[in-house]
Amino acid sequence: MENIKVVELFAGVGGFRLGLEGWKNLSSTSNYTKNLDSPYQVIWSNQWEPSTKIQHASMVYESRWDSQNHSNENIEEVVKDCTVIPDCDMLVGGFPCQDYSVATTLKNSKGLLGKKGVLWWSIHKILSDKEQKPKYLFLENVDRLLNSPSKQRGRDFAIILQSLNELGYIVEWRVINAADYGFPQRRRRTFILAYHHTTSIYKKIKAGSPSQWILDKGTIADVFPVVQAAKTNTTEFKLEEDIVAVSEGFNPSGKKTPFENTGIMIDGVVTSMKTVSNYDGEYVLLKDVVIDVKNVPAPYFIAEEDLPKWNYLKGAKKEIRKNATGFEYNYSEGGMIFPDPLEKASRTIITGEGGKSASRFKHVITTPKGLRRLTPIELERLNMFPDEHTYIDKMTDTKRAFFMGNALVVGVIEEIGKSLLNKI
Structure with missing residues (x-):
């Protein structure tokens, strides 16, 4: 297989890169003893910590990988000219959970005027400005993303979904607790995968059933199997077509979010359900890392x-x-x-x-x-x-x-x- 070119944003000390490329071609799931043989190749990365003068995480990143294609600049400044970011097959990153509300649309512009400092809009600008859009997005966030803000539960995630819908993507997500699948830490995070309309995966999803994809046939379901918590808990609804309307009018009561821990968005239609892990493999415990x-x-x-x-x-x-x-x-x-x-997975670090x-x-x-x-x-x-x-x-x-x-x-x-x- 040809290399899959990856751009890594909000890179930290390189967790996404280690997971996709391995370390010296060795896999994390084997404790770096077995080959990964991965076609993923990070061709450009960015890490910037706005609250500190010394860029510690970027220093670690550059010490582990070639610093030539690594950017240690504020991503909001970088995306003012997206030509400096190379075209890629996949864009990845663990972007911060913030207030994603949209103030207004910009006249005669592709962009959206979100709140300054909200880094989702940096991702959005790259996707909007690039003629050759990434085929795949692989993003990570805290689990409360599906539930924020408190006055409009789920609004922030709805904004993300609708903005990706407008850019031609199908989006699936899952909240995964790593310890549920044998990993050594109880760490719950929202993982988001998006597929551009030019990909064969997009066409495959469109031809099938949304529920079947997220429960049985999907990318996440293949490696992190689940069962539906209750057969009656599937929610389906259509997002407002105008992203400003989503920002202003989504779930105004502020009560329970309509987004469950598992779901998919196709053409603005959200299918969401509560699932529980269905894992019967081995477990790594705190005592195993000591x-x-x-x-x-x-x-x-x-x-x-x-x-x-x-x-x-x-x-x-x-x-x-x-x-x-x-x-x-x-x-x-x-x-x-x-x-x-020591006989359990650790608490969250x-x-x-x-x-x-x-x-x-x-x-x-x-x-x-x-x-x-x-x-x-x-x-x-x-x-x-x-x-x-x-x-x-x-x-x-x-x-x-x-x-x-x-x-x-x-x-x-x-x-x-x-x-x-x-x-x-």
Whole structure:
């Protein structure tokens, strides 16, 4: 098969690239011991972190791959001239979840005036401006994308679907919890695949049943099998044809989103249903990623005198608190399992995982030498990155943990990528 040319946006430290290309042609699902033999080839990438002067994630990315075709510039500036982005077969990226509302259409223009700083519109501008549009889109976002904003549940996703519909794409999506399919971390993310009308997959979907595609025959269903949660829970509706009308009038009651965790949009018609995983394979557990205790640096172990602080933060609470203005209020929260169970997949890694200070959300495990936090290598393994992928000179462990809090589970990308190849 000829190479499939890929453009990777919002690249972070390269999770999509690892999933599609492998690392040194080795696959994440084999712990980088077996060949992937992938035709995917990232020909251009972009990573820009607006909130920091030093571009740490981009530095890691460039250290792992050739920096010649990598852009470390604000994508909103880059897309002002989309000719600098090469034509590609597939565009991929984990774009941020933001407020996607549309203010107005622009007269005599292809574009839409969304809110400044909303990076979906950078993707949209590339797709709009390119004469040779990518045949496939493979995107990732947090699971709340289907449910936001709170005043118009599902509106943001409806805007994305209708804007892709206008550009000639069929779109399928699924919320996948990686641990449901044997991966080592409970990480729920929305995965979106789109197929341009010039592709054979588009024509195949149009010729069949929407429900059959998303339950049995689809790209995601082939590798992440599901069953419908209840036979009566399929929702079907047509999106407003005008994207501004979608922005202003979608689900005005703000009640439950009409988008379930699985679905497809064809010609503006949405078919959506709740599904549950149907997996009977092996599972990787937290204990399977843990390194030998003798290789763990001393600062990762929790000192005896700090344990009360950890116990308090992890524990259940019912107490009176004061806000900044002195107003008193009742505060309560449930307890967390502490320490984290080694016989299960790990909890979701968050960006604040690093650092010595006690925290409700950091992982803590039991070892023969006492309780300790997870090391950068273990966090990398929970996202199925190669060991020491984020290690470069002078990169702090706290920053490395931050990268993994922002990353995705590489094995999910690899499996969907392989399934898409079979469809192609």
